[in-house]
Amino acid sequence: LSIRRQRQMCIRDSNPTGLLFYRVNAAFSHNNVVLAKQDLNALVALPNQTPKALAQAKSMQAELAWLQGDWDSAQTLVMSVLALDTNHVNALLLRAKLLVREGRSGDAVVYLNKVLAQNAQSVEALSLLAEHYQRQGNTSLAKDFYHRIGLVDPDNYAALRFHIYEAFSKEHLTNADALVTRALKRYPEDAALLGIKPVSYTHLT
Numbered sequence: 001l002s003i004r005r006q007r008q009m010c011i012r013d014s015n016p017t018g019l020l021f022y023r024v025n026a027a028f029s030h031n032n033v034v035l036a037k038q039d040l041n042a043l044v045a046l047p048n049q050t051p052k053a054l055a056q057a058k059s060m061q062a063e064l065a066w067l068q069g070d071w072d073s074a075q076t077l078v079m080s081v082l083a084l085d086t087n088h089v090n091a092l093l094l095r096a097k098l099l100v101r102e103g104r105s106g107d108a109v110v111y112l113n114k115v116l117a118q119n120a121q122s123v124e125a126l127s128l129l130a131e132h133y134q135r136q137g138n139t140s141l142a143k144d145f146y147h148r149i150g151l152v153d154p155d156n157y158a159a160l161r162f163h164i165y166e167a168f169s170k171e172h173l174t175n176a177d178a179l180v181t182r183a184l185k186r187y188p189e190d191a192a193l194l195g196i197k198p199v200s201y202t203h204l205t
């Protein structure tokens with residue numbers, strides 16, 4: 001729910017769940033991790049909580065644990081969310097990220113595909129799949145996912161770099177030059193891109 005909608009729910013129904021979700025979102029927007037954690041704990045402890053609300057609260061707890069580098073807690077929480085809702089998109093994505101962190105990107109694929117089934121434009125899911133297939137040496141599938149990323153986020157750094165190096169490897173130098181020039185407009189201080197700075201970039205400065 002949006003913050004505005006949560007506020008309306010609180011005013012209309014004096015809903016403690018809605019109030020706490022509103023407070024959590026407000027705390028996150030102000031980078032107040034301590035308050036967010038406190039209110040999330042209160043949310044989870046509320047009696048007669050709906051499975052949907054409980055799953056959302058635990059998902060936010062899992063995200064917070066991930067951000068704080070508490071991998072074990074993130075894992076425990078994300079599995080409890082998926083026990084409540086097998087299609088919870090944020091939990092599916094976080095489960096995939098945890099698997100990738102463990103070096104199990106192959107096991108993460110099924111979760112990432114479930115994310116894309118609900119949100120085909122999830123750049124994070126597309127990126128993890130692109131990186132997985134690139135590591136596997138499956139350039140064709142990696143290219144497909146990087147292409148999809150580019151359709152959603154044309155300035156995505158990883159996608160631009162992939163297409164640059166692919167163009168160079170195929171000696172499509174005109175295309176490579178154009179891609180590097182475009183990337184440098186977006187990332188002018190990037191050392192890796194500056195290392196392959198095309199001749200045409202001198203006309204931009």
